[in-house]
Amino acid sequence: MEWNITTLQRDDLRHDVVSQSLRAVRRITRAVVARERCESHRLRIYKWRDLNKTELRAQAAVFRERLSSHWRDVSQLLSLGATHFSQLLVPLAFEHVGNHTSDQQLHGWMKDVERVKDMLHTKITGLVNDAQCVSKQVEHYELEEDKDRPGRLIVRRPLLSERLLPYQPWNLSSHDDFSALCKERQPEASQMFSLADTLYAYYRFNRYTVAVYVDMLYEDDFKTVDEEWQLEDRSSATLSVDTDCVQLLANALDHPTCPLEDLRPETIQQRLQCREQLWGDVVQRWPHIPVTSYLAYTQRVNVNLCLLAWMAVNSYSICQGVPFSMIQPVRDARCYFDSPDDQSCLESNATDAICSVSRAILLLKCRDFSSTTASDNCIIYYPFIELYSSSSILYPKLTEETLNRKNRLKNDNLKYKDFKIDSLKPLEISFILVNIIFRFSTAGVYMYLPQLRNLPGKILLSFQITCIIQILCSEVVYRMAGFPDIPTAVLVDSALTLLSCIWLNSFCYQMYACVRHLRLPNDLLPAEVSKLYRRQVLYVLMPWSIVCVAAVALEKTSKYYLIHSRVLVLVGICLSVAFNLVCFGLVGYMYLRNRYSMRQLKIVDSNKFASKKQCIFMSVKAVIVTGIGVTVRIGFHEAQGIAQFVYYVHLVTMVQGPVLFVCFVCNGTTLPILKNRILAWFNPTNIPAGGHLCSAAERNLARRNNEQSLVTESSL
Numbered sequence: 001m002e003w004n005i006t007t008l009q010r011d012d013l014r015h016d017v018v019s020q021s022l023r024a025v026r027r028i029t030r031a032v033v034a035r036e037r038c039e040s041h042r043l044r045i046y047k048w049r050d051l052n053k054t055e056l057r058a059q060a061a062v063f064r065e066r067l068s069s070h071w072r073d074v075s076q077l078l079s080l081g082a083t084h085f086s087q088l089l090v091p092l093a094f095e096h097v098g099n100h101t102s103d104q105q106l107h108g109w110m111k112d113v114e115r116v117k118d119m120l121h122t123k124i125t126g127l128v129n130d131a132q133c134v135s136k137q138v139e140h141y142e143l144e145e146d147k148d149r150p151g152r153l154i155v156r157r158p159l160l161s162e163r164l165l166p167y168q169p170w171n172l173s174s175h176d177d178f179s180a181l182c183k184e185r186q187p188e189a190s191q192m193f194s195l196a197d198t199l200y201a202y203y204r205f206n207r208y209t210v211a212v213y214v215d216m217l218y219e220d221d222f223k224t225v226d227e228e229w230q231l232e233d234r235s236s237a238t239l240s241v242d243t244d245c246v247q248l249l250a251n252a253l254d255h256p257t258c259p260l261e262d263l264r265p266e267t268i269q270q271r272l273q274c275r276e277q278l279w280g281d282v283v284q285r286w287p288h289i290p291v292t293s294y295l296a297y298t299q300r301v302n303v304n305l306c307l308l309a310w311m312a313v314n315s316y317s318i319c320q321g322v323p324f325s326m327i328q329p330v331r332d333a334r335c336y337f338d339s340p341d342d343q344s345c346l347e348s349n350a351t352d353a354i355c356s357v358s359r360a361i362l363l364l365k366c367r368d369f370s371s372t373t374a375s376d377n378c379i380i381y382y383p384f385i386e387l388y389s390s391s392s393i394l395y396p397k398l399t400e401e402t403l404n405r406k407n408r409l410k411n412d413n414l415k416y417k418d419f420k421i422d423s424l425k426p427l428e429i430s431f432i433l434v435n436i437i438f439r440f441s442t443a444g445v446y447m448y449l450p451q452l453r454n455l456p457g458k459i460l461l462s463f464q465i466t467c468i469i470q471i472l473c474s475e476v477v478y479r480m481a482g483f484p485d486i487p488t489a490v491l492v493d494s495a496l497t498l499l500s501c502i503w504l505n506s507f508c509y510q511m512y513a514c515v516r517h518l519r520l521p522n523d524l525l526p527a528e529v530s531k532l533y534r535r536q537v538l539y540v541l542m543p544w545s546i547v548c549v550a551a552v553a554l555e556k557t558s559k560y561y562l563i564h565s566r567v568l569v570l571v572g573i574c575l576s577v578a579f580n581l582v583c584f585g586l587v588g589y590m591y592l593r594n595r596y597s598m599r600q601l602k603i604v605d606s607n608k609f610a611s612k613k614q615c616i617f618m619s620v621k622a623v624i625v626t627g628i629g630v631t632v633r634i635g636f637h638e639a640q641g642i643a644q645f646v647y648y649v650h651l652v653t654m655v656q657g658p659v660l661f662v663c664f665v666c667n668g669t670t671l672p673i674l675k676n677r678i679l680a681w682f683n684p685t686n687i688p689a690g691g692h693l694c695s696a697a698e699r700n701l702a703r704r705n706n707e708q709s710l711v712t713e714s715s716l
Contacts, residue, residue, distance in 0.1 A: 005106055005107070005110060008090070008091065008094045008110075014091055014094065014095065017091065018088075018091045018092065018095060021084060021087070021088045021091070022088070024084050025081065025084050025085065025088065028077055028080060028081040028084065029081075029206055031077050032074060032077050032078075032081075032206055035070065035073050035074060035077065039066075039070050060143035060153065063143065064138060064139060064141055064143070067138045067141070068135055068136075068138040068139050071131065071134050071135035071138055071162075072135045074131060074135075075128065075131035075132045075134070075135050078127065078128050078131050078203075078206075079128045079131075079132075081203060081206075082121070082124040082125065082127070082128050082203070085120070085124060085199050085200075085202075085203050086117055086120050086121035086124060086199075087117075088199065089113065089116065089117045089120055089195065089196055089199060090110075090113055090114065090117055092195060092199075093113050093116075093191070093192055093195055094113075096191070096195070108186070109186070109188070112182075112185070112186045112189070112192065112260045113192055115259065115260050116192045116193065116196050116260070117196075119196065119259065119320075120196045120199060120200055122321055122322075122323050123169075123200055123323070123324055124200065124203055125323040126168070126323035126324040126325040126326075127168060127203065127204065127325075129323060129325040129327070129328065130164070130165055130168065130325045130326050130327050131165075133160070133325070133327035133328065134161065134162045134165070134327065137158060137160050137161055137327070138161075140158060141155055141156065141157055141158070141161075142155075142156040143155055143156075144156070146223050149223065153222050153223070154222070154223045154224075154225055155222045155223070155224050155225070156225045156226075156227070157224060157225070157226050157227065158227050159226075159227045159229055159330065159334065160327050160330060160331055161226070163226055164326040164327060164330055165326065167326050167363050168204060168324065168326060169204075169324060170201060170204055178193050178258065178259060179193055179194075181256055181257065181258040181259075182258040182259070182260050182261075185258055185260055185261065186260060189258075189260065229334070229364060236304070236305075236306075237285075237287070237304070237305045238287060238288065238302050238303065238304055238305070239281060239282060239285070239286060239287065239302070239303060239304075239305055239308065240281065240286040240287065240288050240289040240300050240301070240302050240563075241277075241278055241281040241282075241286075241300070241301060241303055241308065242274070242277045242278065242281060242299075242300065242301075243298055243299055243300060243301045244274070245274035245277050245278050246301050246303060246308070246311070248270065248271070248274050248317070248318065249274075249308075249311040249312060249318060250311065252316050252317040252318060253311065253314060253316075256316035256317075257316065257317065259316065259320060271317055271318050272351055274318060275318060275319075275351050275352065275353075275354050275355065276351055278308070278312065278354045279353045279354040279357075280559070282305075282308075282336065282354060282357070283336070284559075284560060286562075286563055288302055289562060289563050289566050290563075290566040290567055290569075290570040290638065291566075291634065291637040291638055292490075292493075292494040292497060292566060292569050292570055292573065292634055292637075293474070293490060293493040293494055293497060293634075293637075294474075294637065294646070294650045294653075295474055295478070295486065295489050295490045295493050296490045296493070296494065296566070296637070297637045297646055298486075299486050299487070299490055305361065305366075306361070306362070306365070306366035308358070309357075309358035309359075309361045309362050309366060310358075310362060310366070312354055312355055312358040313355070313358050313359055313362060318355070319354075319355035319358070322352045322355040322356060323352075324356075324359065325356065326359070326360070326363075328356060329356035329357050329359050329360035330360045330364065332353060332356065332357045332360070333357045333360035333361050333364065333365075336357060337365070424647070424651070427651070428650075428651060428654075431651055431654035431655070432471070432475045432476070432654055434654070434655075434657060434658060435471060435654040435655070435656060435657035435658070436468065436471055436472070436476075436657065437657070438657035438658045438660065438661040439464055439467060439468050439471070439656075439657040439660065439661075440468065441661055441665070442464055442657070442660050442661045442664060442665055443461060443464040443465060443468065445665050445670070445674060446460060446461040446464065447461065448674075448677070449670070449673055449674060449677065451522075451670075451673055452670065453529075454521040454522050454524070454529060455510055455521060455524065455529050455532055455533055455536070456507055456510050456511065456514075456521050457521075458529070458533050459503060459506050459507045459510065459533070459536060460503075460507060460664070462503050462537075462540075463500055463503040463504060463507065464660070466496055466499050466500045466503060467496075467500055467656075469496060470493060470496035470497065470500065473489070473492050473493065473496065474489060474492070474493045474496075487555065491551065491552060491555065491565075494551070494566075494569045495544075495548045495551070495569070497569075497573060497630060498544060498547060498548070498569055498572050498573055498576065499540070499544050500627075500630075501572075501573050501576035501577060501580075501627045501630060502540050502543060502544050502576055503540060504576070504580055504625055504626070504627050505540075505576050505579050505580060506536050506539065506540055507625060508579070508580045508583035508584065508625060508626070509579075509583055510536075511583065511587065511625075512583040512586055512587055515587050515590055516586075516590070543572075547568060547569065547572045550565075550568055551565040551566075551568050551569050552565070554568065570634070573627075573630060573631070573634065574631065576627060577626060577627040577628065577630065577631050580625065580626040580627055581626055581628075584622065584625075584626055614668075617663055617667060620659065620663050621663050621664070624656075624659070624660065624663065629653075629656075633649060633653055636649050637649075
């Protein structure tokens with residue numbers, strides 16, 4: 001019956017119905033025991049000796065039918081008991097705990113105890129579902145004659161049988177933890193959870209004795225052979241799953257909330273979405289999705305299957321309202337391990353599947369992660385109420401090793417807890433601002449100085465503009481404004497990374513062409529430069545558009561193609577960087593070949609190739625121009641080490657702006673020109689030495705000719 005405050009406060013009504021409910025529970029318990037005794041008496045009709053094969057098959061069919069009938073009766077009794085046990089919690093709790101509650105607090109007390117009742121009913125529902133599944137599975141038991149023991153039969157039980165029932169948890173919840181969490185909200189939460197644990201344990205004990213007693217009845221006449229799960233073991237598999245959902249699980253483990261609290265609709269919706277997302281990730285079996293940017297790293301994370309299952313089962317939020325059954329989860333888990341391409345066998349609701357299958361995976365595949373076993377039990381006595389004063393309840397024994405393992409998993413292995421460090425957020429914003437300022441400064445210098453508006457200069461300017469747009473999209477628009485959604489932001493960020501690499505391809509090819517054909521960048525007229533630049537833009541946009549359209553089409557067509565789109569972009573970036581390295585290799589080969597030829601001709605030059613400072617500048621430029629830094633950053637993200645270290649690498653990449661400004665502007669060629677142009681604003685009549693020369697290349701050539709003439713004069 002449904003209880004209200006008026007009914008509870010009337011002692012005559014409450015005492016009368018509580019006594020009737022307790023009497024009903026006792027009768028149901030006695031009925032379960034009587035059904036077991038009835039089955040033990042029926043055992044006497046089986047005479048296995050001196051039977052031919054036809055009679056043996058007939059007796060086996062009778063046995064299956066009787067055993068199936070037994071489980072059907074038991075499941076009906078357990079289903080009836082489930083309603084009585086859960087409804088009994090409210091008046092019993094008021095009888096022993098809430099009777100002294102004031103009128104002002106009684107409404108909140110009723111609301112809290114109703115939620116505890118819902119938790120109890122959810123758990124008991126899982127037990128009832130298992131009993132009903134067992135009654136259906138008994139019909140599929142195979143019986144055959146035991147050749148080693150004449151007159152006896154072998155019962156071959158499938159994996160989905162009553163032997164899975166002892167894996168059910170013995171307690172409703174970790175009520176000590178819940179009581180500590182709910183102490184401020186409900187001072188009597190400890191007594192509520194303790195009473196719910198007692199009711200659940202008593203109900204669970206009755207169901208457990210059914211499975212054990214049936215096995216004991218036939219152990220002398222039957223040899224039971226259980227099906228072993230010797231199939232694909234993916235317990236060491238690594239899956240790529242949604243980062244936000246793993247973050248939600250980790251936060252729930254680190255900062256559990258009281259289950260009696262009112263949750264916002266957004267929080268409930270987020271938990272449901274995460275359950276569906278994680279189950280989709282598990283079914284899709286994505287082992288690893290390439291990470292092409294820091295945003296992609298924050299979108300997907302690689303996690304061990306057993307660790308993910310442990311986090312899902314032990315979180316206080318995401319799986320709290322899912323019934324804990326065993327038969328259906330094992331069926332779905334078996335399908336997951338054995339038939340990866342057969343989606344039809346996964347019958348579980350997508351909202352609850354990750355929770356139920358995670359329990360099955362822990363118990364049957366990830367024994368090191370599971371803290372409960374079916375045989376390791378200890379006895380705890382509950383003298384809480386008269387009904388259970390003489391009953392002993394079996395509980396799993398939590399050893400010190402199990403607790404240490406849980407703490408180790410929680411503290412060390414959950415490296416995905418913090419993808420960003422709040423204390424470094426001001427530093428991150430500062431780095432982003434400095435990066436943007438220096439990149440704009442570098443682009444402004446290239447647009448301002450006519451000496452840098454040659455073909456390589458325009459290509460480098462396009463590279464700078466692409467990088468600026470990428471930073472504004474990923475670091476400002478998305479990270480600070482929250483627009484667009486994370487998959488779209490990752491697509492945009494990856495596409496702009498690829499475009500910047502292709503711009504570097506064009507620059508490196510122009511550098512190689514200049515060296516190969518002994519042509520200075522400033523030999524071309526402005527009209528010819530514009531024509532060649534337009535052609536280079538076409539060459540750059542064609543492969544970039546093809547890759548981006550293919551990646552967007554794959555990812556937007558179906559979420560199953562996400563891994564293919566990421567692989568496509570990653571291959572494009574790797575090929576782009578490889579092209580740059582080939583160009584640099586050819587330039588280096590030509591330099592070494594010319595140097596060898598000069599030595600063969602006994603031409604000796606006392607001038608060094610470059611000073612140490614220039615060598616450092618050229619080395620840094622080479623790393624930037626080749627795009628090796630992009631591949632190093634992507635490789636570090638691919639390794640997916642500790643999240644904080646990846647975040648540090650992300651901060652370091654924000655230093656690229658100042659490095660580019662120093663290497664391409666603050667050098668011995670560009671900086672004097674920029675300085676003279678700025679000084680010319682204040683003194684237009686002042687023309688510096690060599691100011692009539694048009695380009696840095698011509699000044700270098702004039703300086704070279706002057707040095708050669710001085711050497712000739714000194715030799716004469």
